[in-house]
Amino acid sequence: MNPLYSTYPVHIENSLTGAKEQLVPVSEGRIGMYVCGPTVYSDVHLGNARTFTSFDFIFRYLSHLGYKVRYVRNITDAGHLENDADEGEDKIAKKARLEQLEPMEIVQRYTVDFHKVMDRLGALPPSIEPTATGHIVEQIEMTQAIIDKGWAYESNGSVYFDVDAYNRDGGDYGVLSGRKMDELQSGSRALDGQEEKRNPADFALWKKASPAHIMRWPSPWSVGFPGWHLECSAMSTKYLGEEFDIHGGGMDLKFPHHECEIAQNTATSGKKGAKYWLHANMLTLNGKRMSKSTGNTILPGELFSGNNPLLAKGFRPSVVRFFMMQAHYSSVLDFSNEALLAAEKGHDKLLAAWSKLQGLEASGSGDFDLQAWIDKCYQSLSDNFNSPILIAHLFEAIKLINQNEGSIALSASDLSVFKEKMNAFVFDILGLQMEEGGSAHSEALDKAMDLVIELRAKARENKDWGTADLIRDQLSAAGIKLKDGAEGTSYEI
């Protein structure tokens, strides 16, 4: 049998070319995908959580199609300076200083939190999760290789990528972002240490550590630390090869981070790294940019708990994921209480239909064209991972499921295929989660107890003391306490 990926070939909007292109893997049947992970110095931002959820969905879909996917998502635990440029304090070291901890204690705390949030959002762990500090040797080697080619220079113990020299020799710095060299040079801010650079557009491959900088390693140039852009070049090519398939990240990383990666990769090996560059879009909150200073901000954990003044209630992680999947990864997504409430309804309707489907019997063929529906679903996914269109198709399927009570207008063999595909689309690919047994049981318990309370009231009304006593004794043995109050009877365990 042909693998699904040949039946439904994937097309990707490639940021590098601006065109939608067919995905042709470097190595038949295999996909190498690299996604820039979080800098672990604070709680993961909702925007980042969305980006990683988008690429989890892409990872899931490519795996489902039959590709053997190696998905590498890094942890930035050093080298990311405050202003995202080449000056300022290391973000992690600064947090460590403020909290009087070893930087690696900060890294550990926020890595653990990050994993928890992504796990709740139903994101699978990547295949490899390398760290910047775990690849100092590789970064030093890459820096040396670029110096050897003549496209980087040492200045006062730091090493900078020489953008002018690289472009003079045929390099194409600006190829991803479309920025021109003259804009880049005039647009650069005057920052401390810029005097070390030959050109304001140059960027650091290695930085000499100031005496106060605690995260430091020996190198041929100074005791220092690698530049932020370098780690992703070193780790992606180490685990995926000089040329691999997909490189993803948030839109904000397109420039300068990914532009610099491409330049570093090309300078080292003549290859850009990834063939296809994908960028997940930003999110807004109530129509405005998220911003801590104005209070227009929300953390993933607050979304789940409802513990934020902008929210009326908490939302289950699977609902949040469904909400994210309702937008295309490359579109801006606006979070609001209302939009989440609407997503919750849609999510629950979809999962209720799925549950109902499990108990339906095949009542013979109707006019639902199953194969056409399956094709449409796959085609939407293979068309640049269009999750909102897939969800629209799933809602057509809900209509079919809800048409009759105990049966569905499909042949027995079609029903079995339909169940299998619904399962794949809803759980394996979109990554939604049925509520854990716990929550389903809590709800059922609420309802069962409503019934018990009503039966007790009825028994009392009828002076049926035998039944009333039976209820009292059995509940007490079960550790359930009834509380009669002004607003009726409630229970607690």
Added chain:
Amino acid sequence: MNPLYSTYPVHIENSLTGAKEQLVPVSEGRIGMYVCGPTVYSDVHLGNARTFTSFDFIFRYLSHLGYKVRYVRNITDAGHLENDADEGEDKIAKKARLEQLEPMEIVQRYTVDFHKVMDRLGALPPSIEPTATGHIVEQIEMTQAIIDKGWAYESNGSVYFDVDAYNRDGGDYGVLSGRKMDELQSGSRALDGQEEKRNPADFALWKKASPAHIMRWPSPWSVGFPGWHLECSAMSTKYLGEEFDIHGGGMDLKFPHHECEIAQNTATSGKKGAKYWLHANMLTLNGKRMSKSTGNTILPGELFSGNNPLLAKGFRPSVVRFFMMQAHYSSVLDFSNEALLAAEKGHDKLLAAWSKLQGLEASGSGDFDLQAWIDKCYQSLSDNFNSPILIAHLFEAIKLINQNEGSIALSASDLSVFKEKMNAFVFDILGLQMEEGGSAHSEALDKAMDLVIELRAKARENKDWGTADLIRDQLSAAGIKLKDGAEGTSYEI
């Protein structure tokens, strides 16, 4: 107020001296603790899970006493060779070869699993969790430092620690294990590559990689990889200093791993690393050594699920933890179905008493000497972390709790202290977990549904069709289905 650690000073059985000694931290009020973590090439062994649970308990207790604890537990993701000596294949690389994966994919899979198992067992994440591959630079530096002192030599691209030279210059290789040099030399097996060593007791600091070895880094001596023993010396001293407080690990690591660590540390800095060396003991299964080949083996996940022919049922992770805590960390612990069933009873009795305590009212002082009880509990913990004795004291407290129905023979202020201490001992220190809401709700639902089913049977018997219909309709609206079968009525959601 004095910190608890001055009221109840901790005494530790120190493997290095063989004596029980008072814990005097290197830095007042702070503890640095290093524990050798797992080699992530397979599911975590139950024995390792026990070791890490023991040190989690010690970490929790020291933190509770008011120490600021930095707890470092590493991940061995390279350099651990098959026979634990200096030859054979890298354990992770071998698994990667067998499964046709990149070694770091093996590392990621088993690191994720390891974290899940430890999380279920109620173990807190350590403060820092460094990896061997993340500290290649530091290991190369340490190797160079030992060569510079004259206690290591290069041979054919590999570097070995020179045990004879080190001991001749006043070193004390054998100090931890008590082994004598002559035993060590005659006891060594003749392995490939031993001819590179001057002395069979010498051990590798750096190994030149064979062409087939895929995990490799450049070094002054060869492209290769660090020796297994070296990573713990490099990482413990990097994050805790040349001299720190506690070094822990399983008994099987005492020799050669910890012996070599002490030699490496001393050779580098003149200090042994930790002042106190602690060793958690092994476990047996049904009285015999665990062994895959005889089938006398069990994984933590199988303990939880019951999915192992040696088990009658699964055990909640908190029950497994309680079972482990019933033995002292330095004693051999025998796992068996019967012992786990007994532990389950004890665990549930303890947690039921704790739940009951929350609802009790103070009925004035009785003859329970609260302060004496608190002192006994702390003293048992401070006496080399004696968890079984603590548990015995907790069972005395259960008697007090269960003496009367709605009240307890304590003054109101004592009751509040008692609750606080019970909470600390049971949850903060022993690390037990109440069942999640989910399970409690499932149980309550079972019991509420038993009641509903009984009421329905009664209604039918009495031809009370109104009640029978009410029950049927409300259950159906709640999504609960009753199933009448030969063995009575059951329900499903």
